[in-house]
Structure formats: C-alpha cells, structure tokens
Amino acid sequence: MLLDNIILFTLASLVGFEVISKVPQTLHTPLMSGSNAISGITIVGALIVAGQVHGAWATWLGVAALVFATINVVGGFMVTDRMLQMFKKKD
Amino acid sequence: MLQDLIKIAYLVSAILFIFGMKRLQSPATARKGNQIAAYGMLVAIVATLVAKPIVTPVEMILGLLIGTAIGWIWSKKVEMTGMPELVAAFNGFGGIASAVVAFGEIAKLIQNTGTDDGEAFVMSTAVTIALSILIGGVTFTGSFVAYGKLSEKISGNPMSFPGMRLLTLVLAIVSIGATVWMVMGAGAFPDDFMTTAVSVEFTEPMIYGAIIVATAAFLLGILLVIPIGGADMPVVVSLLNSYSGMAAGATGFVLNNTALIVSGALVGASGLILTKIMCDAMNRSLLNVLIGGFGGDGQTAAAGSKSMEGKNITEVSSEDAAILLAYAEKVIFVPGYGMAVAQAQHAVRELGDELQKRGVTVKYAVHPVAGRMPGHMNVLLAEANVPYDQxxxxxxxxGEFDTCDVAVVIGANDVVNPAARHDTASPIYGMPILNVDHARTTIVLKRSMRPGYAGIENELFFNSNNRMLFGDAKASISKVVSEVKGLD
Structure with missing residues (x-):
C-alpha cells in the first residue's frame, strides 16, 4: 500500500510539474490561490474523521479540521473565481 | 462494489483537478479551469459522504457550515490589495487542517480499540501521521507569520536572534526523535486490539509523540518565516503553498486516499515551480532566501557599493510629465510594490486610457517578483480593467524599451536598477532586470529618495534622461491624468 501511494505521488508530481510550468506569469496569483483551494482536499479526511468514526475525541478533532479545510476550499475557489473574472481581453 | 465506485470517484476528482489546472495556462480558459477544479472537489466530497455510514451528522454539518460561512464572507470582502495575506491565511488553514486530521486519526485508532471498529496501528501509519503533523504545523505557523508580515500586523523587516539556527536544528532533531518514538510505539501495539482496549502504556507514544512533533513544527514554521524580509515574501508564500500541498499529500498517505495524494502532489509541484521562478528572478538560491536577513524596508540593509554622492537627480513637474507622455509614441508602465501600497492601479489605468485615446501605444512590463506574491501586479492591474494582453x-x-519613448516606473526599484547588469559589487548583481534605462526618457514615481528593499541606491535615478516625480503615486498619476486631459 505504502509503495503504491509513493508511485502515485511521484507520477502526480510529474504531471503537476508538466502542467503548471506552462502557466503564464499573469496567472501566478490565481494559480496560487486555486491550487491552495485544491490543497483543501484535506476536507475529505476531515469529513471522515468528523462524521464517520466513533469516539468523541476523533469527532471533535475532525470538526475542527473540517472548519479549517472548508474555509480553505470555499474561500479559495471563490476568491480565485473573483480574480479570474477580472482578467479580460481588450475589447 | 461501492468501495470500488468510491475509488473511481476519487480518481475522477483527481482528473478534474489536473484538467482544471491545465486550463490555467491561458487567461481565456482560466476561470472555467477553476470551476472544473471546484467540481472535482465536489465529487470528492460526495464520494466521501456516501462511502461510509455517517454516525455524527450534526457535528459534520456544523463544521461544514462554519467553514463555508467564514470562507465565503472572507473571499467576498477582501480587497485585491489584500490578496497576498489572504492567500497566506488560506494556506495556513489548509496546513492546520491536515495536521488536525492526523491527530483525529490517532484518536480514532486509539479510541476504537476493543471494538469491532478497531484497526491495527502500523509503523508506516505512524510515519505518515508524524509527517502530516510536521508539514501541516510548519505550514500553519509559517503562513500566519507571513500573513502578519504581509498585512503589516508585524514588522516586515527580517528578524533573527542569536542561536536561531541552532534552535532550528534542535527542533528538527526533536521532531525526528518523537517520530521514531511514535513508530516504535506503533510497532509495540498489541495484537488483541479488537478484543481489549489498549492500555495507556501503548497509547502514550502516539499521543505525546504527536504533541511533541506538533509543537516542534509550530516553532519551526515561525523560525522559517521571521528571518525573511518583506520583499522576499513571494518566495516564502510560494514555498508555503507547496508545503500545504505536501501536507495534504501526507494526509493522503495516512488515509490511503487517491484524491488527497494526487492533489497534494499537484499543489506541491505547483508551489515548488513558483518558488523556483521567484528565486531565479532574483538570481538567488532558495537557501540564500531562507537564511534570510535580506530585504527589510531598506533602513537596516547595507549601503550600496557605489556612492551616488555628487550626482544629481532631475525632478519633473506633473505638467512636464504629461507633455512627455502625451506626445510619445510608445509608453511602457513598470509597476512595483509601491503601486500596490498607494492603490494607484486605477489611476494608472486611467492614464493609460487617456494616452491611448491620443494614439500612444501603451504597454505594461511586469517583473516576476514585483510585489509581495507571484503575479501580484497582474491581479491589481486586472482589477483596474487593464486588458491582460497589454x-x-x-x-x-x-527588447522593446529600446524603441520606447517614455518608461514610467511606479513604485518599483531594484527590479529596474541597471547596476544589476554591470556592477559586480552590487548585492543585486546578476538579477534579471527590466531594461527601462534603454528608453529615451524614464519617469520614476517615488515618495522620497529612500533606497529600495536591497538598501542600495538606484543608478537609474541619476541618469541624465531620468526624471523623478516625487509624491504619493496615486495623487501624482491623477494629477498627470488631468494635465493630459487639459492638453489639445
């Protein structure tokens, strides 16, 4: 399992390098805030711990993580959208 | 069967993330790309919700609602000039979420012993939990120190104290030691964890080990960012961006979750690329930036190698600046952090529009490290409705400065200092710069003659074809705009 995960991580990193090195400088800030929102994928882990396991400690730690991750996800995607909306071509 | 479908759903969400990020390669498709990535997140969330029965729905919904409300309001209210600190703060939330999930995983493993839900605590899980806490913790405090510096709640000057590097080393060793303790604890975990609750002696290494790692990580995050000056922030913000991805990836290893591992790797790679671009644009190594001490507000740094004493600067009035600009064929604006501070982007765009009405070709030249985060100037100019193709x-x-009549430098300094090209003794020697000195005339907008972040005098200001326009950038530009409007 661990080895499979390492293989997956390595391949995904290579894809990441390939895709992102072509992002133009103009979009570097939206790239950061957008990828930031994607790193909020921890929300998945937070949901599991907050809602799907037994034990009060786990649940409340999960809720705390869920709040943080949700801020990251919702705020991140929304603010990126707000920024990208502003990038316009000459009319 | 359901579990296979869930795995496929996570794969779909990872694919959507990749396609979404690919669309960020052009401003025309970028917004769609961000939306595709958001759908990817939705797929992952739904898959998680249906994967296993929900035992504590109220708590879960509560967490989602609070987080959504805070994220929503914050992202709606933030000013574009406040974007660097917002990105830093969101980064920090992502980091702490990863660390807390890892703690939750420990709680789950320990509390469910003696029940049917009990799971083995294996050594590789202990390593990944420790990593997740470590990277998440560093990301959290590091991002919030960066937040403080960017929002000027704490000084942007580099800070350090005697023994700082030694302390960093000690903390690194402590966190490795605590990780080893956790791994050994996991190895000693009793085999009958499903029939009897595990006794304290077996759970202690997990709980206390994790707390020690977290404490060390929090301190390391602070130590990572305090020695770094305001102008080096683009590097740190990019690096922390990468860390937040790696923290999510590490959590993916803890939970054996494809979506987390793939997206963590993507974000980790993205942050690293930005970090490298920022370092290259300053001609410095990452290590050199991280050691810090460079780039405060200019008051503490060393003086330049070449004294500018005895050389004169030429001031220009807004009337004369307006005439220079209005009768030019080509004008290039060079924005820097000063434009952001003065919130002058709208005035700049207005000036650009006026000049274009008169038939002047107007372009904007953006240095990769202008501002406090990658792409900072582009966002501000986009906000002011400057089309991205300009x-x-x-x-x-x-190459175009050679055919440019007037280059207008608004609050940029070191990125236009010609000393970077030829003065081997200069601290910024070798840094790629914008060749504004090749323009027929340059106009530099500045508050005063205070040097830039590197603390060095700028040769450009003393060139015979340079004109200084002193004052607040926004007020100065607005004055020039009205002068241009007054011309026929």
Whole structure:
C-alpha cells in the first residue's frame, strides 16, 4: 500500500510539474490561490474523521479540521473565481 | 462494489483537478479551469459522504457550515490589495487542517480499540501521521507569520536572534526523535486490539509523540518565516503553498486516499515551480532566501557599493510629465510594490486610457517578483480593467524599451536598477532586470529618495534622461491624468 501511494505521488508530481510550468506569469496569483483551494482536499479526511468514526475525541478533532479545510476550499475557489473574472481581453 | 465506485470517484476528482489546472495556462480558459477544479472537489466530497455510514451528522454539518460561512464572507470582502495575506491565511488553514486530521486519526485508532471498529496501528501509519503533523504545523505557523508580515500586523523587516539556527536544528532533531518514538510505539501495539482496549502504556507514544512533533513544527514554521524580509515574501508564500500541498499529500498517505495524494502532489509541484521562478528572478538560491536577513524596508540593509554622492537627480513637474507622455509614441508602465501600497492601479489605468485615446501605444512590463506574491501586479492591474494582453512578462518586453519613448516606473526599484547588469559589487548583481534605462526618457514615481528593499541606491535615478516625480503615486498619476486631459 505504502509503495503504491509513493508511485502515485511521484507520477502526480510529474504531471503537476508538466502542467503548471506552462502557466503564464499573469496567472501566478490565481494559480496560487486555486491550487491552495485544491490543497483543501484535506476536507475529505476531515469529513471522515468528523462524521464517520466513533469516539468523541476523533469527532471533535475532525470538526475542527473540517472548519479549517472548508474555509480553505470555499474561500479559495471563490476568491480565485473573483480574480479570474477580472482578467479580460481588450475589447 | 461501492468501495470500488468510491475509488473511481476519487480518481475522477483527481482528473478534474489536473484538467482544471491545465486550463490555467491561458487567461481565456482560466476561470472555467477553476470551476472544473471546484467540481472535482465536489465529487470528492460526495464520494466521501456516501462511502461510509455517517454516525455524527450534526457535528459534520456544523463544521461544514462554519467553514463555508467564514470562507465565503472572507473571499467576498477582501480587497485585491489584500490578496497576498489572504492567500497566506488560506494556506495556513489548509496546513492546520491536515495536521488536525492526523491527530483525529490517532484518536480514532486509539479510541476504537476493543471494538469491532478497531484497526491495527502500523509503523508506516505512524510515519505518515508524524509527517502530516510536521508539514501541516510548519505550514500553519509559517503562513500566519507571513500573513502578519504581509498585512503589516508585524514588522516586515527580517528578524533573527542569536542561536536561531541552532534552535532550528534542535527542533528538527526533536521532531525526528518523537517520530521514531511514535513508530516504535506503533510497532509495540498489541495484537488483541479488537478484543481489549489498549492500555495507556501503548497509547502514550502516539499521543505525546504527536504533541511533541506538533509543537516542534509550530516553532519551526515561525523560525522559517521571521528571518525573511518583506520583499522576499513571494518566495516564502510560494514555498508555503507547496508545503500545504505536501501536507495534504501526507494526509493522503495516512488515509490511503487517491484524491488527497494526487492533489497534494499537484499543489506541491505547483508551489515548488513558483518558488523556483521567484528565486531565479532574483538570481538567488532558495537557501540564500531562507537564511534570510535580506530585504527589510531598506533602513537596516547595507549601503550600496557605489556612492551616488555628487550626482544629481532631475525632478519633473506633473505638467512636464504629461507633455512627455502625451506626445510619445510608445509608453511602457513598470509597476512595483509601491503601486500596490498607494492603490494607484486605477489611476494608472486611467492614464493609460487617456494616452491611448491620443494614439500612444501603451504597454505594461511586469517583473516576476514585483510585489509581495507571484503575479501580484497582474491581479491589481486586472482589477483596474487593464486588458491582460497589454501586460508583458520581462523577457517579452525587454527588447522593446529600446524603441520606447517614455518608461514610467511606479513604485518599483531594484527590479529596474541597471547596476544589476554591470556592477559586480552590487548585492543585486546578476538579477534579471527590466531594461527601462534603454528608453529615451524614464519617469520614476517615488515618495522620497529612500533606497529600495536591497538598501542600495538606484543608478537609474541619476541618469541624465531620468526624471523623478516625487509624491504619493496615486495623487501624482491623477494629477498627470488631468494635465493630459487639459492638453489639445
């Protein structure tokens, strides 16, 4: 399992390098805030711990993580959208 | 069967993330790309919700609602000039979420012993939990120190104290030691964890080990960012961006979750690329930036190698500046952090519009490290409705300064200092710069003659074809706009 995960991580990193090195400088800030929102994928882990396991400690730690991750996800995607909306071509 | 479908759903969400990020390669498709990535997140969330029965729905919904409300309001209210600190703060939330999930995983493993839900605590899980806490913790405090510096709640000057590096080393060793303790604890975990609750002696290494790692990580995050000056923030913000991805990836290893591992790797790679671009644009190594001490507000740094004493600067009035600009054929604006501070982007765009009405070709040249985060200037100019096809990257515009009548430097300093090209003794020697000195005339807008972040005098200001326009950038530009409007 661990080895499979390492293989997956390595391949995904290579894809990441390939895709992102072509992002133009103009979009570097939206790239950061957008990828930031994607790193909020921890929300998945937070949901599991907050809602799907037994034990009060786990649940409340999960809720705390869920709040943080949700801020990251919702705020991140929304603010990126707000920024990208502003990038316009000459009319 | 359901579990296979869930795995496929996570794969779909990872694919959507990749396609979404690919669309960020052009401003025309970028917004769609961000939406595709958001759908990817939705797929992952739904898959998680249906994967296993929900035992504590109220708590879960509560967490989602609070987080959504805070994220929503914050992202709606933030000013574009406040974007660097917002990105830093969101980064920090992502980091702490990863660390707390890892703690939750420990709680789950320990509390469910003696029940049917009990799971083995294996050594590799202990390593990944420790990693997740470590990276998440560093990301959290590091991002919030960066937040403080960017929002000027704490000083942007580099800070350090005697023994700082030694302390960093000690903390690194402590966190490795605590990780080893956790791994050994996991190895000693009793085999009958499903029939009897595990006794304290077996759970202690997990709980206390994790707390020690977290404490060390929090301190390391602070130590990572305090020695770094305001102008080096683009590097740190990019690096922390990468860390937040790696923290999510590490959590993916803890939970054996494809979506987390793939997206963590993507974000980790993205942050690293930005970090490298920022370092290259300053001609410095990452290590050199991280050691810090460079780039405060200019008051503490060393003086330049070459004294500018005895040389004169030429001031220009807004009337004369207006005439220079209005009768030019080509004008290039060079924005820097000063434009953001003065919130002058709208005034700049207005000036650009007025000049274009008069038939002047107007372009904008943006240095990769202008501002406090990658792409900072581009966002501000986009906010002011400057079309993105007028914004040029350094390599694409540098040849054009030779045919440019007036280059207008607004609050940029070191990125236009010609000393970087020829003065081997200068601290910024070798840094790629915008060749504004090749323009027929340069106009530099500045508050005063205070040097830039590197603390060095700028040769450009003393060139015979340079004109200084002193004052607040926004007020100065607005004055020039009305002068241009007054001309026929």
């Amino acid at each position: 914004l040029y990257e350094m390599d694409d515009i540098n």
